Amino acid sequence: MxxxxxxxxxxxxxxxxxxxxxxxxxxxxxxxxxxxxxxxxxxxxxxxxxxxxxxxxxxxxxxxxxxxxxxxxxxxxxxxxxxxxxxxxxxxxxxxxxxxxxxxxxxxxxxxxxxxxKEKSENNQTKVLAIKKRGRIQLIPLEKVCYVKGAGAYTELFLTDGTKELHDKSLEKLEQLLSHSFERIHKSYLVKMSEVKEIHVASGSKYMAELKNGAHIPVGRTKYKDLKAKWL
Known part of the structure; x- marks a missing residue:
């Protein structure tokens, strides 16, 4: 440390x-x-x-x-x-x-x-995510974040307006900070549950979450049952 x-x-x-x-x-x-x-x-x-x-x-x-x-x-x-x-x-x-x-x-x-x-904070009250952009700090309201994708040591924030931003924290660290409205549905994805429109079972026993913006996010096999229960 x-x-x-x-x-x-x-x-x-x-x-x-x-x-x-x-x-x-x-x-x-x-x-x-x-x-x-x-x-x-x-x-x-x-x-x-x-x-x-x-x-x-x-x-x-x-x-x-x-x-x-x-x-x-x-x-x-x-x-x-x-x-x-x-x-x-x-x-x-x-x-x-x-x-x-x-x-x-x-x-x-x-x-x-x-x-x-790496447990979640008991006081998950995060309302903004700060990112570095063009040498300045920009605050993104959490309500505008649709889902988060792990990208190595970094993460990609996918916003409701269709844009994407890069955050320096890893997916694991952001998972600790984000409210319980976000779920880890795959080793590489955190999704805001209110954005989930449908859960599909694809061929080969693969699972996908269809979001309200049309995006399709993979669902881990071990996460499927819990995700479906929470979503319903």
């Missing part, structure tokens, strides 16, 4: 660092601490990361300026903040967890477990 702590209070940063080292142990490859927004923005842009632990108040600078950029990247983001009233907004932007200050080791470990076990 390559982890970045973005926290302006040295005492809290050292506590997070100590707990992080204890929890991850030998699986921790690198752990860096940055205390300013601008330095963090540069570091995120130029380094390979698996996880960012982010405070939302950085010497008076708004951590959401980093959060908007961070959630468009391949790694997960966990917010550690005393501003509990901002938790809903943070989840809407696609953070994996929000750990309120003051926190204990148990609560931090619970957040870390989600990065290890």
């Amino acid at each position: 390559n982890i970045l702590i973005v926290e302006d209070e040295a005492r809290i940063a050292k506590r997070i660092e100590r707990m992080t080292r204890d929890i991850f142990g030998s699986s921790l490859e690198s752990l860096n601490h940055i205390n300013t927004l601008q330095e963090a923005l540069v570091f995120v842009e130029n380094n390979s990361l698996d996880l960012v632990l982010l405070d939302l108040n950085l010497n008076g600078d708004d951590g959401f300026n980093l959060l908007t950029s961070a959630v468009s990247e391949s790694f997960h983001t966990i917010v550690i903040s005393a501003y509990k009233d901002q938790a809903i907004t943070a989840f809407e932007y696609g953070v994996l967890d929000f750990v309120p200050k003051p926190f204990n080791r148990e609560r931090l470990e619970q957040a870390f477990d989600r990065t290890i076990t």
